[in-house]
Amino acid sequence: MTQDELKTLVGQAALQYVVPGEIIGVGTGSTVNKFIDALATMKDQIKGAVSSSVASTERLLALGIPVFDANEVGELAVYVDGADEIDGQGHMVKGGGAALTREKIVAAQSRQFVCIADASKKVEALGAFPLPVEVIPMASARITRQFQALGGTATLRLKDGAPLVTDNGQHILDVRGLHITDPLAFESEVNQWPGVVTVGVFAHQKAQVCLLGTEQGVLTLT
Numbered sequence: 001m002t003q004d005e006l007k008t009l010v011g012q013a014a015l016q017y018v019v020p021g022e023i024i025g026v027g028t029g030s031t032v033n034k035f036i037d038a039l040a041t042m043k044d045q046i047k048g049a050v051s052s053s054v055a056s057t058e059r060l061l062a063l064g065i066p067v068f069d070a071n072e073v074g075e076l077a078v079y080v081d082g083a084d085e086i087d088g089q090g091h092m093v094k095g096g097g098a099a100l101t102r103e104k105i106v107a108a109q110s111r112q113f114v115c116i117a118d119a120s121k122k123v124e125a126l127g128a129f130p131l132p133v134e135v136i137p138m139a140s141a142r143i144t145r146q147f148q149a150l151g152g153t154a155t156l157r158l159k160d161g162a163p164l165v166t167d168n169g170q171h172i173l174d175v176r177g178l179h180i181t182d183p184l185a186f187e188s189e190v191n192q193w194p195g196v197v198t199v200g201v202f203a204h205q206k207a208q209v210c211l212l213g214t215e216q217g218v219l220t221l222t
């Protein structure tokens with residue numbers, strides 16, 4: 001099976017976690033796009049979605065799924081999103097699609113995080129994928145030096161030759177060379193550096209369930 005087919009498989013499998021009559025938390029990325037397409041087949045059974053990015057909002061609306069502002073609604077039953085890396089405890093690295101801040105907000109508003117990923121995303125320890133960090137632009141040089149002190153090399157993410165601007169109007173640093181042995185402590189530490197909007201380690205908002213697409217089918221990791 002191709003990676004794209006594995007993404008379709010887990011996107012469809014996530015429908016079993018959709019609670020009829022509820023508003024669904026929806027993440028961002030190519031795997032989530034498969035979930036959104038699957039969700040459209042049962043759009044009459046849900047109230048709508050809270051979205052984690054402009055891109056997902058546009059896709060949801062185009063398929064006729066109403067999108068609510070996070071402030072208009074209370075706790076969500078479930079949040080479905082992808083990951084760039086996930087370990088055996090459900091800790092993740094996210095933000096490859098630059099949507100990490102809104103993803104963490106919607107995850108925090110949800111009772112259950114269901115991660116959908118193809119098998120290539122499963123790792124023993126986080127850190128091989130360059131860690132995305134959303135930063136306030138005036139702090140990026142100092143934050144780069146702070147990562148250097150931890151042994152990491154941070155580079156500003158570019159789009160069309162210019163710094164990528166997130167949905168929140170900020171920049172992304174991608175940090176290579178980190179070994180994240182204690183995801184909870186690492187997330188807490190980096191998140192309190194001045195100028196860091198969100199670090200792409202999701203340990204406080206970890207996945208309770210991971211639907212992993214493999215050649216053998218969908219594995220459910222809890």
Ligand code: 5RP
Nearest residue numbers: 029030031082095096097099
């Ligand atoms: C976006 C994310 C995505 O969930 C992550 O990058 C995985 O994306 P894909 O499903 O395209 O591999 O965190 O900010």
